[in-house]
Every structure is written in structure tokens, then in C-alpha cells.
Amino acid sequence: DAMVIQNPRYQVTQFGKPVTLSCSQTLNHNVMYWYQQKSSQAPKLLFHYYDKDFNNEADTPDNFQSRRPNTSFCFLDIRSPGLGDAAMYLCATSRAPSGSNEQYFGPGTRLTVT
Amino acid sequence: GQNIDQPTEMTATEGAIVQINCTYQTSGFNGLFWYQQHAGEAPTFLSYNVLDGLEEKGRFSSFLSRSKGYSYLLLKELQMKDSASYLCAVREEDGGSQGNLIFGKGTKLSVKP
Numbered sequence: 095d096a097m098v099i100q101n102p103r104y105q106v107t108q109f110g111k112p113v114t115l116s117c118s119q120t121l122n123h124n125v126m127y128w129y130q131q132k133s134s135q136a137p138k139l140l141f142h143y144y145d146k147d148f149n150n151e152a153d154t155p156d157n158f159q160s161r162r163p164n165t166s167f168c169f170l171d172i173r174s175p176g177l178g179d180a181a182m183y184l185c186a187t188s189r190a191p192s193g194s195n196e197q198y199f200g201p202g203t204r205l206t207v208t
Numbered sequence: 209g210q211n212i213d214q215p216t217e218m219t220a221t222e223g224a225i226v227q228i229n230c231t232y233q234t235s236g237f238n239g240l241f242w243y244q245q246h247a248g249e250a251p252t253f254l255s256y257n258v259l260d261g262l263e264e265k266g267r268f269s270s271f272l273s274r275s276k277g278y279s280y281l282l283l284k285e286l287q288m289k290d291s292a293s294y295l296c297a298v299r300e301e302d303g304g305s306q307g308n309l310i311f312g313k314g315t316k317l318s319v320k321p
Contacts, residue, residue: 098250127308134216134313134314134316135313136212136295136311136312136313136314137251137295137311139308139309142308182248184250184251190307191299191307191308192238192299192307193238193239193258194239194256194258196241196253196256197253197309198253199250199251199252200250201249201250202248202249202250204248
């Protein structure tokens with residue numbers, strides 16, 4: 095019954111080694127989001143897709159990229175992870191960024207950079 | 209600018225009532241959401257307010273005052289499983305990038321026996 099699925103749940107990568115996190119959804123929602131959350135911090139929006147339209151937050155580092163090949167899947171690529179990129183990465187979906195449409199979150203991927 | 213303030217931590221006793229406050233200053237307002245987040249897990253949706261007043265949903269209620277830029281989440285008959293962080297989030301506008309949610313840092317609630 096999982097609606098927003100993230101793989102893997104835990105990811106360890108080396109400093110500077112590219113890594114990809116994946117997210118899939120069974121809700122057929124139009125919008126998919128990627129957040130970075132560090133301990134005791136608010137989730138920080140990195141970017142979102144509204145259908146195929148990509149929207150990058152102004153302060154998202156160039157090191158972070160995203161792909162959405164179809165409605166169901168979205169990927170987060172970190173080209174050269176630094177120690178400061180260690181965090182929980184949350185994927186979320188929504189019907190639309192409006193009204194009472196809440197966001198549904200996946201379980202997250204905890205990224206460790208060694 | 210955007211600012212959402214919540215207390216960092218709160219402690220309450222099992223069976224009691226606790227109120228978690230949230231104040232916001234945003235360029236626009238089009239709804240306020242409360243989420244529950246257990247340690248190491250994803251946030252889950254609790255409530256949504258867009259008009260002034262109280263919304264009740266079982267043991268949880270959420271209140272909004274738009275003129276004061278203020279909301280609270282009220283948890284009744286506290287249970288140990290309510291120990292979690294509670295995140296307040298505001299939607300500034302309807303649709304587009306401004307329709308995204310702005311999250312507060314969350315209030316970590318500890319429920320003690």
C-alpha cells in the first residue's frame with residue numbers, strides 16, 4: 095500500500111562520488127518534490143516538478159540535479175557530494191501546489207558521506 | 209521575508225493536553241498545515257486551516273488566526289506514541305512556485321509517563 099517509495103532507505107557514498115536517490119509514487123500526483131532535512135531543521139525544498147516543468151529553488155546548489163522521466167518516478171542526482179550534503183532526503187508528492195492539497199512524503203533516504 | 213516560529217521543544221505528561229504554537233510572517237497566506245514527524249521518519253499530514261477558527265479531528269485540533277499570524281495544534285489525551293516533532297507549514301499563494309509549503313523547524317514533543 096506504499097504510496098511514495100524511496101530507495102534506498104540508507105545510502106553511504108564517498109566524498110566526491112556521484113550518487114543517485116530515487117523516488118516513485120503510486121498516487122498519480124502531478125507534483126513531485128525533493129527536500130533536504132538536517133537534524134532538528136526544517137525540510138528545505140531543493141526543487142520540484144509540476145508535471146514535466148522543473149522548478150529549481152534559487153539557493154539549491156548546482157551540485158544537485160533532478161530528473162523526472164515519467165509521472166511515477168523522480169531522481170535526485172548529487173554530482174560531487176560533500177560532507178555538508180549528509181542529510182535525510184525526503185521525496186513528496188501533491189496533486190497541485192494549491193488549496194488544501196497536502197503533500198505526501200516518502201520514508202526518506204538517509205545519506206552518509208565518508 | 210518568510211519566517212515561521214515554533215518552540216523548539218516541549219514536554220508533557222501522558223493523558224494531559226498540550227498546545228503547540230506557531231507564528232508566521234509570510235508575504236502571502238493561503239493555508240497552514242500541521243505535520244507529525246517521528247524521529248527518522250517522514251512527515252505525515254495532520255491538519256489544514258485556511259479560515260479562522262478551530263478544526264477538530266479526533267484527539268487533535270488546529271486553530272488559526274490570520275489577523276495575528278498565529279496557529280496552534282492542540283493534542284488531547286496524550287499518548288506515549290505522540291512523542292514526535294510537529295511541523296507547521298504555510299502556503300503563501302495558490303499555485304505555481306509560491307504554492308509550495310514553507311516549513312518551520314518543528315517542535316519536538318516528549319510525552320512522559
